[in-house]
Amino acid sequence: MTLPRIAVDAMGGDEGVRVMIEGAALARRRHDRFKFLLVGDEARIKQALESHPNLRASSEILHAPDVITGEDKPSQALRRSKTTSMGMAINAVKTGDAGAAVSAGNTGAMMAIAKLALRTMPGIDRPALAALLPTLGENDLVMLDLGANTECDARNLVQFAIMGAAYSRIVTGLASPRVRLLNIGTEEIKGTGELRDAAMQLKEADTALAMSFDGFTEADKLSRGDVDVVVTDGFSGNIALKALEGTARFVGDLLKRSFSSSIRSKVGFLISRPATELLKHHLDPNNHNGAVFLGLNGIVVKSHGSATALGVANAVAVTARLLEENLTERIAADLHKVGADVIRKSGRPGSPPEKSAPAEGEIA
Incomplete structure (x- = not known):
């Protein structure tokens, strides 16, 4: 072919x-x-x-x-x-x-x-930027949106979850990825109205799709390996991504400084080099x-x-x-399975209207 x-x-x-x-x-x-x-x-x-x-x-x-x-x-x-x-x-x-x-x-x-x-x-309604992030688990984490849309309503978040799950099934090989929404806590009452509404809609869609919606997760859990897809708006997602990248650089620089601080530290580096090389490989964004x-x-x-x-x-x-793996066709099939009755036309009453396109310079 x-x-x-x-x-x-x-x-x-x-x-x-x-x-x-x-x-x-x-x-x-x-x-x-x-x-x-x-x-x-x-x-x-x-x-x-x-x-x-x-x-x-x-x-x-x-x-x-x-x-x-x-x-x-x-x-x-x-x-x-x-x-x-x-x-x-x-x-x-x-x-x-x-x-x-x-x-x-x-x-x-x-x-x-x-x-x-x-x-x-x-x-x-809007495309989202998704990337793979390293974790302590067996598979990388799919996270979206990472900067394409600074403001999102519940409908956008549900669509991101569907697309992220389809992407995860391709790149990780998982039959039913675990999906969570990024929030300030894991309790159902936490977060904005848009987040709570999106969670309710995803619970309804869970049985129709090859994914397992597990509610909310917090930013400090992103690297633990207990979730496969994390969904958020582009504002929060971009901040979380850069915080992770900065932390990885901080750890690397701190190790360099520590291992070069004395003769004993340099000897310790030589002994632990296999472990540090593995860490370097795991944190390397390439x-x-x-x-x-x-x-x-x-x-x-x-x-x-x-x-x-x-x-x-x-x-x-x-x-x-x-x-x-025909990503576009897979996403289209999942959207058809869910249907417009689950992905409602709007979020909670009073939610902000959708913008037709990202604002100038919206992607960081």
């Missing part, structure tokens, strides 16, 4: 073409059934491909004369999208020239372009790279801007797996 090719924005990321091409080449060795559409400056891409004949043989180059920078606002990116590497990569998904797109560029711009080009799926914009009529994956070639390869690997 011929699988759709993956469009790679070769100009995105802090390191640009070299790392994006190296990452795509590494991913190609792991997923040799896929072909690639490499979008960006043709001369620079051809030069980078000289060291990767395997990728060169399975790729086509689409020249893009312009690049979206990290400083560009989403509105600016939208106006220039037709000539930029990011915009052309996402448009290739819209036209069917590619089955999915990967970029390490500006997240806000990426969301704006993808939403305008691909639109949201029937039954989904090993969990690849956030997905769920809810669009097409697959778009965001690689971290500072990702190494290994990180880019992992983002491409996530993309490949989502194509192989």
